[in-house]
Amino acid sequence: MRKKLITEVAGVIEASVEQVWAALLDDKPGYEMKTEIGEHTVAYQGGWWYRGEWSVTAHPEGALLVHRVFDVADRMTWGVPLANRLFIGFAKSTRESFADGLTRLGNRLGCATRLARTSDLQTG
Template sequence: MRKKLVTEVAGVVAAPVEQVWQALLRDLPSHEAGDHTLAYQGGWWYRGEWSVTAHPEGTRVVHRVYDVAEWMRWGVPLANRFFIGFPKRTREAFAEGLARIGNQLGCSAKLA
């Protein structure tokens, strides 16, 4: 599969990796799960991947959005208005999800 990174955002949740991993699995829609990595593919171009790793303050959570279009690749930027504001919207949605996980686990969560 061809993947082109569109945007990336990260944050830290002040909780152990396994707790954050389980909360992330509950928080996200249908997905493909691997070893502390999960993905959600939607539409003809979008693939979101999340991963969790140990961090000195708890757990680092990374979210990457990829363009995985196999056909009509030229249409992806047009369909997304050349991604104007897309990184900002992705960061805002990620921050909300991170805060939700922090609230569920009773700990702090912040963008990196």
């Protein structure tokens, strides 16, 4: 499968990997998508180009949640950027949506959360 990374965002959750993983699996998209589940990774794929991958790994403060959005179009690949208005603002809107979801997840688990820094990605 062809996968081109469009954007990546991550956050730290002060809870165990198992708690975050269970909560993540409870919070599935409200629309029909192909779902693939691995060891502490889940991917949702829908439409002709979109694939969102989520992973949970250990972090010194609890768990590191990483979300990556990929372009997986196997046809009309030239049309993906056009269909998404050249992805202008896509990274920012993905980060904002992720931050909102991270806060809701922390509230549900009763723990602190924060967006990750580059150093978190190296330790997670």
